[in-house]
Amino acid sequence: MKVLVLCGPESSGKSWLSGVIQAHFGGVVVGEYVRHFIDQQCRDTCYADIPAIARGQLAWEDRAREQAPPLLILDTHLLSNMLWSQALFDDCPTWLEEALLARRYDLHL
Numbered sequence: 001m002k003v004l005v006l007c008g009p010e011s012s013g014k015s016w017l018s019g020v021i022q023a024h025f026g027g028v029v030v031g032e033y034v035r036h037f038i039d040q041q042c043r044d045t046c047y048a049d050i051p052a053i054a055r056g057q058l059a060w061e062d063r064a065r066e067q068a069p070p071l072l073i074l075d076t077h078l079l080s081n082m083l084w085s086q087a088l089f090d091d092c093p094t095w096l097e098e099a100l101l102a103r104r105y106d107l108h109l
Helices: 014-025 033-041 047-066 078-089 095-101
Strands: 002-005 028-030 071-074
Touching (some): 014 071, 078 095
């Protein structure tokens, strides 16, 4: 399984590009959990939400990895969670970096 991660700011076309890549190469797309989280909570996020958002993203990624598709396309990953946490709240749970580094990714775009 090859794992492709799309990185970039909001509204930069990651979701669109993940769909184009999937249409051309196949594979499984993992969406951005934070959007789901915000829709569920019906409010803006706060620093206390960061661990739940990160765990949700990892859970979605893990479920997709269990399928062992030839190509796994991640619309985002923990790096985005870390960067947003730092940018919005000037802090980030330390375990996020450890969790990110413990995983294998083949290509970042």
